[in-house]
Amino acid sequence: MEKREGDFCSIAVDMGAGSIRVMLATLRDNAFSLEEIHRFDNEIRVQDGRDTWDMDYISREIVSGISKAIEVSELVPESVGVDTWGVDFVLLDRNGDLVETPVAYRDKRTEGMQEKWKKIMPKQETFSRTGINFYIFNTLFQLLSAKDSKALQRTSKILFVPCYINYLLSGRMVNELTIASTSQMLAVEGGEWDEMILEKLDLDVEKLGKVVQPGTILGPLLLPETGEKRIECVAVCGHDTACVVAALPVENPNFTYISAGTWCIVGVESTRPLISEEALKLGFTNERGYGNSYRSLKNIVGLWLLQGLKKQLAADISFSQMEEMVQGSGETSQVIDPDDPGFYNPENMKEAFDRYFEKTRQPLPVRFKDYIRCAYDSLCFSFRYHIEQLEKLSQNSIEVLHLVGGGSQSDYLCQRIASIC
Template sequence: MQKCHLAVDIGASSGRVIAGFMEDEKLQLDVIHRFPNEMKKKNGHLIWDIDFLFNEIKKGIQLSTKKYKPITIGIDTWAVDFVLLDKDYHRLTDAIAYRDHRTDGMMEKVFERIPKETIYAETGIQFQPFNTLYQLAALKEETPEVFEQANYFLMIPDYLNFLLTGKISNEYTNATTTQLLGASSKDWLNEVLQSLDVPKHLFSTPTEPLSSLGEITAELKEEFGTSIEVILPGTHDTASAVAAVPSLDTIYISSGTWSLMGVELDKPITSHKAFSYNFTNEGGINHSIRFLKNIMGLWMIQQVRKEWDNKYSFAEFVDLAYEKEDFPSIVDVNSEQFLSPSNMIEEIQAYCKNSNQPIPVEPGEVAACIFNSLVEDYCNTAKQIEELTNREYSTIHVIGGGSQNNYLNEKLAEKSGKTIYTGPTEATAIGNIIAQMVATGEISSFEESKSVIQRSFEIHKFK
């Protein structure tokens, strides 16, 4: 039976269990199991059904054993969200979702205790209202008693890994997104935690990607009929996705619900200019810094599609945008009003009205407004990257599901003047599996993995 590595890749709307293995010197992928993921209302908050997610992971593993012999497994998810466990490893909190409104106004309250500039100088992390820092502050304000019982802080993939192995760990790439970790020290920051009155003992020393957490629990071995080693990829999905960028020395965009746009560096940039541009310095898999900016991404068109009762596919929205490509209105895609609105279309229309621009009404106008606004932001961000790194980049490489949007690709090439490369679409799962292969020695290095990716997957060019 073919040996394989399993990538569990869970995003904000869906999850997959994907088998990966080498055949004829190419990386082969086989999607074993797909499952939905959505925020649910509970006790007045938006939460993730983390027990459901773990059961779906187990289903995917079980299905994989009918076809392959899985030898390792790695989990990646979105960032910032977390749970707290007590001393007996029982979960004390729900996995409250980052789009929940509990953090409204919380950044300003935190800045009263510790200056914004100090936070950035220490962490190098972009200010977003849903960062773990502000979620913890909100939890402390709403239910302070939970901290009297709490013993362990685990981010979502950390908790899923705990359920697989019984081992407590805080994986490094995801830990960097919390705005609680030193960009240079790579340790939890006492000053920031003390400002929240959150005990540091909740946090374990960050564990580097490629580390092994050991085998799955005895109960799971019996359930699956096999032993599987749990390897840490970049458990933050963007860290795994960036590991799958096939180009070197390029600006990248990991394009999905969010657009993560940046470059890989050896050291963080925490200058006042980087602070003013709101760039982030997140940990990479290969001892790198992912110097990037979070841009709203395709979340806006995803919500618009729902509000039109899924009448149009994403491909149809692209076609409709071409028909209205000259529609002139541009919105700030990073405005907080688009983060979790009750009605995305009305919010876009209100923005255009308030800024004295034509109001998009038809589906093609709304789609063109969103896509053109994204391109505008991508181009501005590319200029900021070049200014902050003091170098020019001739290419932008787009990976992830959004790389299939040729309207965005063509307009970006046209407006930026750069060569745009796109693919692979399954970048996050590929980066996850690549990490497992490097950890086990099947691929000698991440440098070699670039060649593997280039010969295994289609890469397209726009100029």
């Protein structure tokens, strides 16, 4: 189809921990459309006793989806961009090949690494230098656990997951700012690696390489399907939440956002990070955003709670059916703290709930729907609490709430957020 002035087409690869999709975005005749071209499941797979990502499978499916998008698009796509969850990375040898199957952030190798690091550099100093709070899954702790490994010794380059996909598509080995900021190794000011932290890790800065700004054009897509077409691979905001916040239809600057997914995120966007002792104590972190912004936010174990309960109690019903069970049932009689470590990666989510109820001297739920209602309402109470804390830390009154992510499609969750927050 002939391209007219103002027409635009692009391919978006949105990588989630549960599923990955390839989307075709088209602007034509002042009308915008977003079409899902390819979606496939993604999951952590246990290999040799470790939680890993099957990156060969993932990359094959992504290339297949991009090829299909090029084939079906009425306009020639001008670019491809990739975003993912944070912190995870791949190790590449001098030939640009994977050194090992990439380890997932939920792997238990980071257990004890937070305490080990605090003996190397105080917690407050680390936070002040990077703006990133002490989450057990941080790249810093993953690399600390692998510090003396043969795999790291063989490594020539470390790329975050979206940057690895960009490398496969364009041939360029660079790390993008927003995804790099999730690592707890990037300096809070500017856009360079914190050399002191890398020195404490005995990690050569050359292995991490250059950090580029979101929007950097990496080069043409290196796929045979492009033929003579020049389709640029662009280092968009590599972290999915940074992409979400960049796309918010913001009219009132005094806003907060909730990104509801496997992880839920409550945050604000500002020009300065929140790096006070109180921000550290409350668990807030400061990731980078588009346009040199900061996203001061709290990561909360989110719909992972519902996914775990469904697996244990109702694997044969849908999430919409679960929501129908609790519609109109009022507030929960039990409450959990989603931040409790027991909910991070339990083998049995129902048992994790029961242990929490026993620890906090609450009665055990009688019915399955009571667990579901407890999970939803506890998340919403956590949202409200952290929004209140953000107001205090930023000294701004929040007037607007933007709800995004897969959870925004849940009518029940939207209702509970509106009622509780």
